[in-house]
Amino acid sequence: MNERDWHILKVLHEHRNITKTAQSLYISQPSLTKRIQQMEKEFNLKIVERGTRGVQFTPQGEYLAICADEMLIRLRQIKETASNMGQEISGTLRLGVSNYITLHKLPGLLKIFRERFPKVDFHVTTGWSKEVLDLIYKEEVHVGIVRGDYQWSGSRHHLFEETICIASKEEIDVRNLPFLPRIDYGTDALLKTMIDNWWRDNFSGPPLVGMEVDKGDTCKEMVRNGLGYGILPSVLLEKDQNLRQMDLKDKQGNPLIRNTWMLYHGKSLELKLVKEFVEFVKGVDFMRDI
Numbered sequence: 001m002n003e004r005d006w007h008i009l010k011v012l013h014e015h016r017n018i019t020k021t022a023q024s025l026y027i028s029q030p031s032l033t034k035r036i037q038q039m040e041k042e043f044n045l046k047i048v049e050r051g052t053r054g055v056q057f058t059p060q061g062e063y064l065a066i067c068a069d070e071m072l073i074r075l076r077q078i079k080e081t082a083s084n085m086g087q088e089i090s091g092t093l094r095l096g097v098s099n100y101i102t103l104h105k106l107p108g109l110l111k112i113f114r115e116r117f118p119k120v121d122f123h124v125t126t127g128w129s130k131e132v133l134d135l136i137y138k139e140e141v142h143v144g145i146v147r148g149d150y151q152w153s154g155s156r157h158h159l160f161e162e163t164i165c166i167a168s169k170e171e172i173d174v175r176n177l178p179f180l181p182r183i184d185y186g187t188d189a190l191l192k193t194m195i196d197n198w199w200r201d202n203f204s205g206p207p208l209v210g211m212e213v214d215k216g217d218t219c220k221e222m223v224r225n226g227l228g229y230g231i232l233p234s235v236l237l238e239k240d241q242n243l244r245q246m247d248l249k250d251k252q253g254n255p256l257i258r259n260t261w262m263l264y265h266g267k268s269l270e271l272k273l274v275k276e277f278v279e280f281v282k283g284v285d286f287m288r289d290i
Contacts, residue, residue, distance in 0.1 A: 003075050005039055006068040008032065009047075013065035017054045039064075073139060084271050090119035091273045096132040096141035097124060098188070099215065100235070101260070106145075108290045113280055120273060128188040136263050142274045143281075144263045147233075148190035155269075157262045157278070160235075160286045163255045164194065166246045167220065167237055168229040174246065178203050181210030181228035185219040194256060195231050198248050233258055235287075260286070 012021045012032075022032045040047050047061035057065060083091045097106055102124070110122055125135060129146035136144040136154070145159070166172075172180060184207075199207060210228050213219050219230040223243060237245055247255040262281055269275045284290060 001039060001042065003072065005035065006071045006075075008035060009039070009065050009068040010072065012036070012048070012055060013057065013062075013068070016056075018050075069138075080271055080273075084273070088119060089117045089273055089276055091271075092121045092123050093143075093273055093277055094123045094141040095125070096135040096144040097126055098129045098132055098145060098147050098260075099126055100147065100233075101145050102126040103217070104235075105286060105290045109281070109284065113277060116280070117273075117276065129190065130188055133263070136265070139265065142264060142268050142271070143277060145260065146263060147258060147260045148188060149259055149261075150190065150263075152261075152263050155264050155266045157282055159260045159262055159281075161257050161259050162234045163247045164191070164198075164258060165232055165234050165237055166229055166248065167223050167232050168244045169223060169226040169242075171244050172229060174202075177229070178205055178208060180208060182207045183211045183213060183219045183222045183228040183230045184209050185213045185216050185230070187216065191233070191258060194258070195248070198250075198256060201251060 008021070008025065011024055012018075015021045015024065018029055018032060022029045025032065036047060043060070043064070045060045046058050047064060049056045049058060080091060095106075106124070110124075114120060114122075123141075125132075125141060127135075129148050129150065132141075132144045132146050133150050133152070135141045136152075166174065166177070211222060213222060216230075216232055216236050220232060220236055220240070220243075222228060223230045223232075224240070231248065234245070234247075237243055249255055262278070264274070264278060269278060
């Protein structure tokens with residue numbers, strides 16, 4: 001079996017559906033079915049069976065699907081190690097990056113790095129910070145950038161910190177928050193927990209949520225138009241002088257802080273490409289340079 005075959009098994013195991021797998025791999029269903037049959041012939045066993053609930057993996061097929069992840073990682077490591085033997089900084093840098101960083105910081109960061117090393121390609125996966133953390137654990141990315149103080153036993157570098165703010169169009173009294181419309185938005189679990197804990201420490205009842213939107217940027221736009229208040233990270237508000245901002249504070253009167261980190265496995269620095277990128281990021285002031 002070649003790398004393509006292992007990738008087919010991985011994707012098929014995720015979708016459990018021939019049609020969706022074929023669409024995801026941009027191949028025809030007959031070609032996919034034929035390739036699976038060839039794998040079964042090579043191993044002399046049944047890998048999958050079709051049923052009313054889609055594709056069902058046999059016990060042997062389940063084992064091969066688990067091996068697919070290991071094989072793909074190993075094949076990628078072999079390619080990276082071989083490329084690393086050359087003198088030139090080249091290859092594909094695999095990054096996992098939180099949504100905010102992807103939108104507001106990453107394009108400028110990669111532009112500068114590409115100018116220094118023009119033969120470098122990027123494979124970027126974005127998502128919530130917890131999802132990015134999982135990618136780093138599984139070694140599916142070389143470097144991750146996450147927001148929040150997640151537990152991590154590998155190497156890390158602090159990028160910047162921010163406060164968490166109440167943002168509103170007009171000045172408001174914090175004591176009146178339970179009676180004012182709040183605009184909630186999708187965010188990662190750590191920030192949500194931080195906000196919920198602050199609320200429980202200060203109010204006995206739930207907030208009056210008047211609107212739920214997809215992300216913090218959308219929430220800010222709703223707040224700018226006077227549709228309610230939002231509780232947002234300060235980096236989303238630093239360039240908007242038209243909004244009133246108040247830091248959330250703990251019982252001791254200290255502002256609540258959210259940190260952003262670069263995370264990676266120490267052994268990844270054996271790859272010259274990764275080492276160059278890590279050192280490059282360490283030299284960047286995220287609040288000024290990008």
